[in-house]
Amino acid sequence: MRLIEKIGLMAALVFVSGLLIFATTDKTKKEPVKVESYFPATANFAGEVTPLGIADVKERLDRELIVNINLHAPTILAIKRANRAFPIIEPILKKNGVPDDFKYLAVIESGLVNAVSGAGARGVWQFMPETAKERGMEVNDEVDERYDLEKSTQAACSYFLKAKAKFGTWTLAAASYNGGMSGVNRQMDIQKVTDYYDLLLTEETSRYVFRILALKEIMRKPDKFGFTLLKEELYTSLPTKKIEVDSAITDLANFAKAQGINYKILKIHNPWLRDKKLDNPTSKKYTIEIPLSGY
Known part of the structure; x- marks a missing residue:
């Protein structure tokens, strides 16, 4: 095959390939969302x-x-x-x-x-x-x-x-x-x-x-x-019981275990407790939530 014929054949193949690519892309192309569709x-x-x-x-x-x-x-x-x-x-x-x-x-x-x-x-x-x-x-x-x-x-x-x-x-x-x-x-x-x-x-x-x-x-x-x-x-709330305390808790990990849970679960449900203990020098009444199950 002469050189000019080879060049012509290659050009034709490139053109056809381009059409196929364009056709495939065009079929899968998503239309942009119009303002009216969400606004x-x-x-x-x-x-x-x-x-x-x-x-x-x-x-x-x-x-x-x-x-x-x-x-x-x-x-x-x-x-x-x-x-x-x-x-x-x-x-x-x-x-x-x-x-x-x-x-x-x-x-x-x-x-x-x-x-x-x-x-x-x-x-x-x-x-x-x-x-x-x-x-x-x-x-x-x-x-x-x-x-x-x-x-x-x-x-x-x-x-x-x-x-x-x-x-x-x-x-x-x-x-x-x-x-x-x-x-x-x-x-x-x-x-x-x-x-x-x-x-x-x-x-x-x-x-x-x-x-x-x-x-x-x-x-x-x-x-x-x-x-x-x-x-x-969706995330859900677990059922809990509420315990009122008005005295110090020297070790929250031990307190948690006594309630049938662990320290991590106690802190997850009572994130306002920021230390490992609760001194409570004024005997303030606090409400602590304890999950009943599924924690």
């Missing part, structure tokens, strides 16, 4: 309407939806943990007259675990030590009630109610949990506006409520966003 027609926080007709407001919510839809591991874990944490958080919010949407604030603060920030904030609600003490929680080397979900949720409610009374809206109350009451109030005075969606704030506080709105949308309708989890995949 909500309306949105609100605690019943207060989010003005999606404002261009930057719509874009900011869109950003947080896209980010969290694609943060697969953290979002899946939040959905799993919510099944365990929300039944504790929800009735405390309701009892205090705080809207149910504030449970999603806990999600963006900590992912519903007892997180520790570089600044020293701890627990699901991320209280700093002094703020926790101001809200009635005990914080020392042996006991840190920021790790007690019931007590820290109650403390968070007291903050939200105070902030709502100050600002007049739940949206600003939520924003101030990140930006501080004085910080948000100062910017309102400088900018001469009274609505969160009209304020120019720091990057973190500017995104804060939108992150809550995004997680609310995703966690309320996980299937819509591709997070399909079976009921048995």
Whole structure:
């Protein structure tokens, strides 16, 4: 075969191969998700309407939806943990007259675990030590009630109610949990506006409520966003019994064994116990949870 014929044959093969590759790729190619397929027609926080007709407001919510839809591991874990944490958080919010949407604030603060920030904030609600003490929680080397979900949720409610009374809206109350009451109030005075969606704030506080709105949308309708989890995949709370103690416990490992569990399980169910002992010099009454089975 002459050289020119060989070149022609090779060119033909390359062209045909290209067509086959293109055809295969085209068949398997997924169409990009359109905004309308995931973006909500309306949105609100605690019943207060989010003005999606404002261009930057719509874009900011869109950003947080896209980010969290694609943060697969953290979002899946939040959905799993919510099944365990929300039944504790929800009735405390309701009892205090705080809207149910504030449970999603806990999600963006900590992912519903007892997180520790570089600044020293701890627990699901991320209280700093002094703020926790101001809200009635005990914080020392042996006991840190920021790790007690019931007590820290109650403390968070007291903050939200105070902030709502100050600002007049739940949206600003939520924003101030990140930006501080004085910080948000100062910017309102400088900018001469009274609505969160009209304020120019720091990057973190500017995104804060939108992150809550995004997680609310995703966690309320996980299937819509591709997070399909079976009921048995969700994390659950184990049944426990509560023991009240008003004296010192010199060795928590021995105490745990006497209750039929081990030290690890004791600490998992009572993360507010921060040492290997509980001195309790004031004879304060503490409630300790002991799992009944399945630990």
